[in-house]
Amino acid sequence: MIPVAKPYLPDRKKLDAYIESIYESNWLTNNGPLVQKLTQRLADHLSLDADCLVLVANGSLALHLSYKALDLTGDVITTPFSFIATASTLKWEGLNPVFVDIDKDTWNIDPKLIEQNITPGASAIVPVHVFGNSCDVKAIEKIADKYDLKTIYDASHCFGTSLDGKSILLSGDVSTISFHATKLFHTVEGGAVITKTKTLADKIRKMVNFGIEAPDSISVIGTNAKMSEFHAAVGLAVLDDMEYIEVQRKEVWEHYQRMLASSYQLQKRSPRASNNHAYFPLLLESEQAVMEALNSLAEHGIQARRYFYPSLEGVHIFDNERLCNVSYDIASRILCLPIWSGLSAQQVSAIAKVLIGR
Ligand SMILES: *Cc1c(COP(=O)(O)O)cnc(C)c1O
Numbered sequence: 001m002i003p004v005a006k007p008y009l010p011d012r013k014k015l016d017a018y019i020e021s022i023y024e025s026n027w028l029t030n031n032g033p034l035v036q037k038l039t040q041r042l043a044d045h046l047s048l049d050a051d052c053l054v055l056v057a058n059g060s061l062a063l064h065l066s067y068k069a070l071d072l073t074g075d076v077i078t079t080p081f082s083f084i085a086t087a088s089t090l091k092w093e094g095l096n097p098v099f100v101d102i103d104k105d106t107w108n109i110d111p112k113l114i115e116q117n118i119t120p121g122a123s124a125i126v127p128v129h130v131f132g133n134s135c136d137v138k139a140i141e142k143i144a145d146k147y148d149l150k151t152i153y154d155a156s157h158c159f160g161t162s163l164d165g166k167s168i169l170l171s172g173d174v175s176t177i178s179f180h181a182t183k184l185f186h187t188v189e190g191g192a193v194i195t196k197t198k199t200l201a202d203k204i205r206k207m208v209n210f211g212i213e214a215p216d217s218i219s220v221i222g223t224n225a226k227m228s229e230f231h232a233a234v235g236l237a238v239l240d241d242m243e244y245i246e247v248q249r250k251e252v253w254e255h256y257q258r259m260l261a262s263s264y265q266l267q268k269r270s271p272r273a274s275n276n277h278a279y280f281p282l283l284l285e286s287e288q289a290v291m292e293a294l295n296s297l298a299e300h301g302i303q304a305r306r307y308f309y310p311s312l313e314g315v316h317i318f319d320n321e322r323l324c325n326v327s328y329d330i331a332s333r334i335l336c337l338p339i340w341s342g343l344s345a346q347q348v349s350a351i352a353k354v355l356i357g358r
Helices: 012-025 033-046 059-069 084-092 111-117 137-147 198-208 229-239 242-260 287-299 325-333 345-356
Strands: 053-056 075-078 096-099 122-126 150-154 174-178 191-195 212-214 281-283 334-336
Touching: 012 033, 012 229, 033 053, 033 229, 053 059, 053 198, 059 084, 059 150, 059 174, 059 191, 059 198, 075 084, 084 096, 111 137, 122 137, 137 150, 191 198, 229 242, 242 345, 287 325, 287 334, 287 345, 325 334
Parallel strands: 075 096, 075 122, 122 150, 150 174
Antiparallel strands: 053 191, 174 191, 281 334
């Protein structure tokens, strides 16, 4: 079977050397040497300031902490075309997601629709750079400034992505990223918050560790969102191989594009941002066609995924009546194809041929 995603397992010897250092230090968690080292190495790799980069236990907690640290209240404008965590974390924090429809070509929140959907109780906008495709950050920031709203970009798909020559993670008051096993770069489970200011990062660093300011003083409401040393060890070993991982993904992505671009609608990507080749989504002509394609692929032992489906505005937990027609339509027709380092050119050809031959 060809899986849709295959977590990258780093070289065992390299990983063992990091684990050996944990056995020597006997320091397993609580901002240990490997978490500190990974923070610095990620900052270097991504051209970020390590003082404004906080590693956490997963990408969902990165969102929770950001909403809390920015003191969000009431309504929060967000996209319905994302992984459930973008909006369920809002709901969990007692906030009310206001779903604004997406652009039919970029599949990101449509900035032209944001302004008319800002309610008197709105405190923030949470856009997603979906499949690593940059949102129209300039337009969104302009609206946020005008209405005094905070912006938190869910950049879970954006490892290594640059926008106008700088890291896309510098966008907004805060950007968050996920290092889950199936993401481009991973720490098994993990994530990070990237802030505009060191003051905000310092607040989040305390929140990650129960709100503890000093051994005998608590300064904010916190939780436990710490990354462990074992997770950091995996991250350090994977980070050493990122160049190889990125080259392999690029080959797969470009191979699919050559074979499928004339038969299927692909995502329109921002010309101002780089492509990290994390996903290969394509649109089919109907939901019926998606079901047929999934069946044909399964007959050939190939797994594809309806990602993101369903469109979030219709998920009952949000108790939402506002329809987002474009997102609903795109979600019903989307399919993500297998993409991972180690997927051979023959396998990519075989997958594309099944789709062309339908
Ligand atoms: C993966 C993902 C998350 C959640 O990250 P976890 O590390 O799995 O908690 C949030 N938003 C988006 C868009 C994602 O793809």
